[in-house]
Amino acid sequence: MKAGSNLEKVLTSGHFAITGELGPPRGANADVVRKKAEFLRDKVDSINITDNQTSVVRMSSIAVSRIVIEMGLEPNAQMTCRDRNRIAIQSDLLGASALGIKNVLCLSGDHNKFGDHPQCKNVFDLDSMQLIMTLKHMRDEGKVLGGQELDGVPKFFIGAAANPFGDPFDFRVTRLAKKVEAGVDFVQTQCIYNMDKFRTFMKQAVDQGLTEKFHMLAGITPLKSLGMARYMAKFVPGLEVPDYYLKRLQGVEKKKQADEGIKIAVEQIQEMKETPGVAGVHLMAIEWEHRSPEIIEAAGLLPRPKLD
Amino acid sequence: MVIAERKPIEEILAMVADFKKVLLVGCKGCVTVCCAGGTKEVGILGSALRIARKKAGNPLALVEHTLERQCDPEYIEQLAPMLENGEFDAVLSMACSVGPQFIAKRYLKQVFPALNTTFIGGSLEHGVWAEFCQSCGNCIIHNFGGLCPISRCSKSLMNGPCGGSSGGKCEVSNEIDCVWQLIYDRMTALGQVDRMRKIFPIKDWSTSRDGGPRKITREDLKL
Numbered sequence: 070m071k072a073g074s075n076l077e078k079v080l081t082s083g084h085f086a087i088t089g090e091l092g093p094p095r096g097a098n099a100d101v102v103r104k105k106a107e108f109l110r111d112k113v114d115s116i117n118i119t120d121n122q123t124s125v126v127r128m129s130s131i132a133v134s135r136i137v138i139e140m141g142l143e144p145n146a147q148m149t150c151r152d153r154n155r156i157a158i159q160s161d162l163l164g165a166s167a168l169g170i171k172n173v174l175c176l177s178g179d180h181n182k183f184g185d186h187p188q189c190k191n192v193f194d195l196d197s198m199q200l201i202m203t204l205k206h207m208r209d210e211g212k213v214l215g216g217q218e219l220d221g222v223p224k225f226f227i228g229a230a231a232n233p234f235g236d237p238f239d240f241r242v243t244r245l246a247k248k249v250e251a252g253v254d255f256v257q258t259q260c261i262y263n264m265d266k267f268r269t270f271m272k273q274a275v276d277q278g279l280t281e282k283f284h285m286l287a288g289i290t291p292l293k294s295l296g297m298a299r300y301m302a303k304f305v306p307g308l309e310v311p312d313y314y315l316k317r318l319q320g321v322e323k324k325k326q327a328d329e330g331i332k333i334a335v336e337q338i339q340e341m342k343e344t345p346g347v348a349g350v351h352l353m354a355i356e357w358e359h360r361s362p363e364i365i366e367a368a369g370l371l372p373r374p375k376l377d
Numbered sequence: 378m379v380i381a382e383r384k385p386i387e388e389i390l391a392m393v394a395d396f397k398k399v400l401l402v403g404c405k406g407c408v409t410v411c412c413a414g415g416t417k418e419v420g421i422l423g424s425a426l427r428i429a430r431k432k433a434g435n436p437l438a439l440v441e442h443t444l445e446r447q448c449d450p451e452y453i454e455q456l457a458p459m460l461e462n463g464e465f466d467a468v469l470s471m472a473c474s475v476g477p478q479f480i481a482k483r484y485l486k487q488v489f490p491a492l493n494t495t496f497i498g499g500s501l502e503h504g505v506w507a508e509f510c511q512s513c514g515n516c517i518i519h520n521f522g523g524l525c526p527i528s529r530c531s532k533s534l535m536n537g538p539c540g541g542s543s544g545g546k547c548e549v550s551n552e553i554d555c556v557w558q559l560i561y562d563r564m565t566a567l568g569q570v571d572r573m574r575k576i577f578p579i580k581d582w583s584t585s586r587d588g589g590p591r592k593i594t595r596e597d598l599k600l
């Protein structure tokens with residue numbers, strides 16, 4: 070065991086994993102966090118806590134992770150390179166470990182231009198690849214990047230993201246291979262709708278032997294409505310929503326679109342279970358945490374394994 | 378070269394509002410080439426300021442003068458006859474932001490920048506300029522097919538495109554080419570795409586502005 074997190078145990082013991090996601094509130098109200106997290110109790114193996122996602126100021130991912138730990142649940146703290154230099158990153162990682170956080174997801178971060186403070190300075194001292202290397206260096210060498218020994222080594226199960234649909238498509242598996250080489254233990258993908266393209270991507274990853282070296286969790290985001298599907302198809306860079314899903318949502322009356330979206334998500338999860346190289350799914354139902362349980366239930370992923 | 382663009386006329390008018398006698402100084406260096414602060418632009422701005430001030434009933438005595446360069450004390454010295462006798466109460470510089478600082482260092486006068494110094498770049502076509510370097514102080518572009526990801530990737534990524542690269546464009550704007558797409562295309566064309574598999578290590582930024590304001594001393598050139 071590298072960190073001994075529940076997620077690590079589930080994955081290494083060969084169970085099909087499911088992770089959830091929780092977007093921290095814009096405000097200091099911890100009850101919002103508790104309420105959202107409660108929906109995911111006993112439903113997921115670990116909960117991603119986003120780090121100022123879309124560059125909008127929210128409660129800190131590490132603080133929220135700790136609240137989640139106090140509830141007896143397991144967080145996966147996301148960390149971006151956008152807002153911190155290597156001093157702040159390493160310092161936050163030490164603090165995160167001291168607070169009991171065992172999973173960390175390394176991201177470049179959405180550009181600040183999209184958020185509520187587009188006037189800010191961005192950092193990008195490290196990129197996501199180098200962030201992975203930093204975690205691994207701290208964990209495996211017991212040192213900070215500067216070379217000084219740590220008194221108390223942070224043990225992390227190291228995660229990263231991958232977008233199989235970003236361009237150039239042919240480079241995406243190479244980029245994944247680099248993340249594996251950098252030291253990633255698990256990868257969660259961007260939300261997937263184009264299953265054919267995803268299978269092509271996974272086949273390349275499997276053929277190159279990559280999936281033996283890390284655990285791949287496929288990203289699933291239920292489509293809440295036709296409007297949301299259209300928006301994602303059109304405006305989210307690097308995201309593809311195939312026409313057949315749009316048509317399916319179009320085919321049902323507005324009130325029933327959410328249910329249809331959930332059906333699609335459940336089918337996708339089932340397909341993922343059959344996809345070689347996929348070790349689990351990452352369910353991103355942001356601001357829809359309360360509907361996650363039914364999706365997970367319907368996908369046949371309950372009860373979750375309890376491992377010591 | 379240094380690319381700059383002129384500040385909006387309203388901003389310049391507001392800066393010099395309290396001054397009656399202004400020396401407007403252009404520069405024949407980079408800002409002439411990028412059509413921001415050469416003799417021609419000095420003439421245009423000078424006329425615009427005079428007309429606006431006249432209209433506002435607050436006429437401005439403005440003299441135009443363009444130096445060979447403003448990033449060299451030798452040329453700044455040429456302003457001495459004009460600036461050492463109380464003829465002007467302010468200077469408006471149309472050089473990159475080095476110019477107004479050099480003028481201010483040499484003369485005890487109020488100095489205003491008429492331009493916004495924007496980036497180190499080049500011209501893509503007539504009337505269009507783009508950024509190509511962020512002067513990180515340790516050039517590494519040979520690792521990336523000769524393209525600079527530090528200045529040209531919105532996140533200065535060194536290990537490939539982020540998930541937002543789409544159709545050759547950057548997630549930040551359709552107006553920005555994703556440099557990682559360009560790097561990939563070029564490495565492919567050069568038959569070196571395999572080199573992109575290599576992890577680029579954590580960069581030492583101490584040669585950049587992060588190490589404090591920089592200075593180069595060439596002993597071989599010092600007098």
Ligand code: SF4
Nearest residue numbers: 510511513516517525
């Ligand atoms: S690598 Fe540094 S010096 Fe070279 S072009 Fe980019 S920013 Fe400029």
Ligand code: SF4
Nearest residue numbers: 530538539547548555
């Ligand atoms: S889309 Fe391309 S240029 Fe823009 S931030 Fe991502 S990698 Fe950099």
